[in-house]
Amino acid sequence: MLYAGFMSTAPPPLPRPEDAVGQSELELLQLDTGPVVDEPCLRADAARNRARLLEAAERLVAEHGAAGVTMEAVAAAACVGKGTVFRRFGDRTGxxxxxxxxxxxxxxxxxxxxxxxxxxxxxxxxxxxxxxxxxxxxxxxxxxxxxxxxxxxxxxxxxxxxxxxxxxxxxxxxxxxxxxxxxxxxxxxxxxxxxxxxxxxxxxxxxxxxxxxxxxxxxxxxxxxxxxxxx
Amino acid sequence: MLYAGFMSTAPPPLPRPEDAVGQSELELLQLDTGPVVDEPCLRADAARNRARLLEAAERLVAEHGAAGVTMEAVAAAACVGKGTVFRRFGDRTGxxxxxxxxxxxxxxxxxxxxxxxxxxxxxxxxxxxxxxxxxxxxxxxxxxxxxxxxxxxxxxxxxxxxxxxxxxxxxxxxxxxxxxxxxxxxxxxxxxxxxxxxxxxxxxxxxxxxxxxxxxxxxxxxxxxxxxxxx
DNA sequence: AAGAAAACTGGACCGCGGTCCGTTTGGGAT
DNA sequence: ATCCCAAACGGACCGCGGTCCAGTTTTCTT
The missing domain is CATH 1.10.357 (Tetracycline Repressor; domain 2)
Structure with missing residues (x-):
């Protein structure tokens, strides 16, 4: 198992939010290479939505501060369903x-x-x-x-x-x-x-x-x- | 002002939850006497409800652990409105x-x-x-x-x-x-x-x-x- | 005893985080 | 070009913390 999961329950079809800034278990050996490197081929639409979401979130932070970043607002601003946000990032802190x-x-x-x-x-x-x-x-x-x-x-x-x-x-x-x-x-x-x-x-x-x-x-x-x- | 408030906004008619385990500002002088001492004459029904609520909460902790202590559950178990719980204790941590x-x-x-x-x-x-x-x-x-x-x-x-x-x-x-x-x-x-x-x-x-x-x-x-x- | 002010009550209401599940879609295999 | 299914989607749905306010109860005043 390469990643330390962030979620309490990770059902098989939901492989785990890739972008939860995961760290390899190698971290203790100082060989951590970070999460995105191994982000294994995200489907085209998923990648598109991920970018949209991050951009939307960034905009919301700029406009209303971190407190203004609600999952619903981000989803709406990115023209994406709420479920997608959670699937991608696991939860708000993710x-x-x-x-x-x-x-x-x-x-x-x-x-x-x-x-x-x-x-x-x-x-x-x-x-x-x-x-x-x-x-x-x-x-x-x-x-x-x-x-x-x-x-x-x-x-x-x-x-x-x-x-x-x-x-x-x-x-x-x-x-x-x-x-x-x-x-x-x-x-x-x-x-x-x-x-x-x-x-x-x-x-x-x-x-x-x-x-x-x-x-x-x-x-x-x-x-x-x-x-x-x-x- | 004797107490450090816990709530962000404390409208005048809501004098502030008395039981938020407040400490006198004297704490730095090591003369803190705690909250209940100065709890200034709680109305009879309020005192009754407060006792009910604490007892109910204690029971819930015993039965379902701290996680089982939802404000609604406590209110229901004490046969009291939800608003009452918040008026008395400010919020969950209170x-x-x-x-x-x-x-x-x-x-x-x-x-x-x-x-x-x-x-x-x-x-x-x-x-x-x-x-x-x-x-x-x-x-x-x-x-x-x-x-x-x-x-x-x-x-x-x-x-x-x-x-x-x-x-x-x-x-x-x-x-x-x-x-x-x-x-x-x-x-x-x-x-x-x-x-x-x-x-x-x-x-x-x-x-x-x-x-x-x-x-x-x-x-x-x-x-x-x-x-x-x-x- | 009566009336008025103050304190308290309770449940409808809101927003948000998080879950669920029926539907759609991308992209490899044939 | 077609088929197929895992992967991704999206929005209805849930529960909880917290707010609000119209109505009730207590206590004070005279």
Whole structure:
């Protein structure tokens, strides 16, 4: 089984929404190549409708914000039946995730094969620092969409992109903190970068991004028991 | 204004759901006395209905789990109109929170005036350790209810009980880590105790509670830059 | 005791996420 | 060109959370 499914029940004739930004199970090996690559020959009409839907969704986001993206509205705007939207994207968060797919893919690529310190080549602690700063930047950029794309509480942690990022953190932590429980620590670090938390701190508390950045560097220093970089 | 409201719009004649497990704004001063104390004279029929509703909800939880607690079902089981449920509890999470209110209140009392190390009297680092262990125990006990009672992503961090607990952590951290950003660090520590995360780790990953406990002790040690207690 | 204001009630109503299933269509096989 | 069926379609349908408001009940005032 190549994909981790997003849906609770996946009846055979519904092979699974292809575009649910699935990740290969290889993600833990850092060989994840992303979802679309293996999207195996979508039927012509299906591909057409998929494009229509994404375009319509994008327009709706631009016009009414992420909250305005109702499944019905997207379907109507794309001149497509509601069932089609669900068949293609599984559920609302799947659709939103597909909208964020491009950015996600770029980010993953930067981690796996981009220039250091984000990509390989730099010492792990430095990569940890860079990771957080990049995540902060990206999340704050796309706050509303990211927030709306957050899956329900019980699926949040099995959500493929998140699993990938957390796995990456765990990898770096294994190198930087060999004596620690890198699984648990990776969850802790991920939580600092949680979209809902960022939203709360920036929008509701008015906290400046710079403070969040410093907080991250400090947290990494404490967790790895190193000294923070010179300010 | 004594209470932090839970609802987006609170028309004057709807004074606000009293039982939304509201917390006084004094919470940051550690003087929070909880919601029911000041519940100012509920009308006789309203009190009767409130009791009926809570009892019905409790029964439904016992019978069908937290997922079975639909607002309509509770209303029907209590022989009460749907509108009444919403007037009283604001929304679904308000109702669930009311169910957890007793436990919550007990926990807060233990923090404010219970015996050390959970209550005052022990050194801050020890209190931090005890706090996490107690939270872990409680959250794992009531996992399904706590999970269902989790508010939507954009309200999670303004949710009163959580604010109180986080404030408490921040207080301890200010003492234990005077040079750090105790606000941000408190968010980090709270995140480790997040119900959804705990659910994922215990139920979905099968992680034993003991490991979570050790993870907490280790995290506290790193964050406070102290040595973990002897195992 | 009576009347008026305030608080409460309940169920009709709405919108949205998600499912179902009868119908249509694309595209490989013959 | 024809046939065939898996794949895709689409919209009726469902359940639930949440709102609204006309009508009822309680409590306060005099």
């Amino acid at each position: 659709l939103l995730a597909a909208l964020l797919d491009h950015s996600e893919r770029k980010f993953q690529a930067a981690l796996l094969s981009g220039p250091p310190p984000l990509g390989p080549g730099a010492p792990p602690v430095e990569r940890l620092r860079a990771f957080g700063c990049a995540m902060l930047r990206r999340s704050i950029d796309e706050l509303d969409l990211q927030l709306a794309a957050e899956p329900s509480a019980d699926r949040r942690h099995t959500f493929a992109p998140r699993r990938f990022l957390r796995g990456h953190l765990a990898l770096l932590l294994r190198q930087a903190v060999p004596e620690g429980d890198s699984e648990l620590l990776s969850h802790t670090l991920m939580a600092y970068l949680d979209v809902a938390l960022l939203h709360h701190l920036t929008e509701q508390c008015g906290m400046p991004a710079e403070r969040l950045r410093e907080g991250w560097l400090d947290l990494v220093a404490r967790v790895t028991r190193t000294e923070p970089p010179a300010a | 109702l669930l929170a009311a169910l957890l209110d007793h436990s919550e209140r007990k926990f807060q009392a233990a923090l404010l005036s219970g015996p050390p190390p959970l209550g005052p009297g022990a050194p801050p680092v020890e209190r931090l350790r005890a706090f996490g262990c107690a939270m872990l125990r409680r959250s794992i006990d009531e996992l399904d209810l706590q999970l269902a009672a989790e508010p939507s992503a954009d309200r999670r961090h303004t949710f009163a009980p959580r604010r109180f607990l986080r404030g408490h952590l921040a207080l301890l951290l200010r003492q234990a880590v005077p040079e750090g950003d105790s606000e941000l660090l408190s968010h980090t520590l709270m995140a480790y105790l997040d119900v959804a995360l705990l659910h994922h780790l215990t139920e979905q990953c099968g992680m034993p509670a003991e490991r979570l406990r050790e993870g907490w002790l280790d995290l506290v040690a790193r964050v406070t830059r102290t040595e973990p207690p002897a195992a």
